[in-house]
Amino acid sequence: MKSTAxxxxxxxxxxxxxxxxxxxxxxxxxxxxxxxxxxxVNLLSNSIIDAKKNVKECSICSNFTDLDPCAICxxxxxxxxxxxxxxxxxxxxxxxxxxxxxxxxHVLHGVIAPTKGIGPAELKIRELLxxxxxxxxxxxxxxxxxxxxxxxxxxxxxKLISPxxxxxxxxxxxxxxxxxxEYYDEVTISTALENRRELK
Amino acid sequence: MKSTAxxxxxxxxxxxxxxxxxxxxxxxxxxxxxxxxxxxVNLLSNSIIDAKKNVKECSICSNFTDLDPCAICxxxxxxxxxxxxxxxxxxxxxxxxxxxxxxxxHVLHGVIAPTKGIGPAELKIRELLxxxxxxxxxxxxxxxxxxxxxxxxxxxxxKLISPxxxxxxxxxxxxxxxxxxEYYDEVTISTALENRRELK
Numbered sequence: 001m002k003s004t005a006x007x008x009x010x011x012x013x014x015x016x017x018x019x020x021x022x023x024x025x026x027x028x029x030x031x032x033x034x035x036x037x038x039x040x041v042n043l044l045s046n047s048i049i050d051a052k053k054n055v056k057e058c059s060i061c062s063n064f065t066d067l068d069p070c071a072i073c074x075x076x077x078x079x080x081x082x083x084x085x086x087x088x089x090x091x092x093x094x095x096x097x098x099x100x101x102x103x104x105x106h107v108l109h110g111v112i113a114p115t116k117g118i119g120p121a122e123l124k125i126r127e128l129l130x131x132x133x134x135x136x137x138x139x140x141x142x143x144x145x146x147x148x149x150x151x152x153x154x155x156x157x158x159k160l161i162s163p164x165x166x167x168x169x170x171x172x173x174x175x176x177x178x179x180x181x182e183y184y185d186e187v188t189i190s191t192a193l194e195n196r197r198e199l200k
Numbered sequence: 201m202k203s204t205a206x207x208x209x210x211x212x213x214x215x216x217x218x219x220x221x222x223x224x225x226x227x228x229x230x231x232x233x234x235x236x237x238x239x240x241v242n243l244l245s246n247s248i249i250d251a252k253k254n255v256k257e258c259s260i261c262s263n264f265t266d267l268d269p270c271a272i273c274x275x276x277x278x279x280x281x282x283x284x285x286x287x288x289x290x291x292x293x294x295x296x297x298x299x300x301x302x303x304x305x306h307v308l309h310g311v312i313a314p315t316k317g318i319g320p321a322e323l324k325i326r327e328l329l330x331x332x333x334x335x336x337x338x339x340x341x342x343x344x345x346x347x348x349x350x351x352x353x354x355x356x357x358x359k360l361i362s363p364x365x366x367x368x369x370x371x372x373x374x375x376x377x378x379x380x381x382e383y384y385d386e387v388t389i390s391t392a393l394e395n396r397r398e399l400k
Contacts, residue, residue: 005264010250014248018229029220030251031289047213051233052236054207066207093227
């Protein structure tokens with residue numbers, strides 16, 4: 001398009017590569033950025049570079065952090081006898097937001113997905129087993145997602161961990177709170193049914 | 201939240217300031233950026249800085265451009281006797297995409313909106329009048345949006361321009377092509393009715 005200046009076109013293309021940002025949204029964002037004050041644009045741009053440069057994986061739990069070990073691993077108010085295993089750093093965020101877990105985490109950075117060529121070796125499983133060598137760990141809660149890959153990974157981990165004498169559990173799956181049977185798919189409903197508990 | 205490293209939190213906050221990017225989307229984008237390769241992150245960040253630094257307003261039409269005058273104003277294949285007046289640079293994009301107009305543009309960078317303290321002096325109206333001083337201009341097409349502010353601005357401009365002997369028109373408004381009466385609001389429908397044309 002003749003009307004688009006090259007730097008605008010370039011910015012639109014770069015934004016377009018982000019997930020969920022289509023061409024239309026990329027255009028809107030680009031024009032918004034052009035209308036922002038210069039120092040705010042610099043803040044935005046620097047925050048991108050700064051995050052990429054200063055955020056590393058924690059050498060203990062593999063979560064993203066700017067300090068190593070991370071603030072959770074070094075927090076002595078947390079229960080270090082229990083580790084919740086999640087797929088990605090954003091899952092740690094979600095758990096922390098829910099504010100219902102006071103143990104430690106372990107981030108796998110993925111799930112076992114043979115179709116995508118991702119086997120156990122690609123995940124932070126060795127690092128998890130190393131943590132289990134201390135006697136402190138009493139329970140591993142596997143909180144991978146209820147997908148084929150998440151289920152496979154949970155099964156794989158439990159087979160690996162149970163023989164070590166560490167209790168291995170998996171978080172419950174079923175209807176979300178506030179959910180309505182009418183709107184959920186049959187797999188969610190059958191999972192909810194399987195996960196039924198006796199009322200006392 | 202303790203689990204968020206400061207640079208991640210900062211990146212999420214910066215992204216959250218963009219239009220249509222809520223907290224949830226900002227988080228998803230931030231974690232995506234952290235997973236991108238470093239050189240791709242640099243490309244993204246540089247495209248932001250580069251666009252802000254190198255994109256200026258064309259001294260003739262006030263559209264965003266990296267060359268001054270812009271590629272449209274200097275294109276001798278375009279009809280320089282007709283100017284289409286739009287609110288924002290993105291409207292020039294939209295017109296060019298439609299590929300149905302071969303004249304020049306003039307970007308107001310806003311609309312008259314007394315409630316927001318935006319009067320004619322804040323818009324590129326002086327610059328438009330200056331262009332009309334040449335005899336070349338035969339027609340001004342006002343393509344502001346069909347909103348209260350867009351209508352006000354169109355009326356203001358036509359009162360200013362008509363006495364100069366330049367033909368002033370406004371683009372048609374009504375039902376969009378492919379639209380269905382059933383789904384449009386009464387204002388669109390009454391506008392479409394007012395804008396009816398005789399079939400011959």
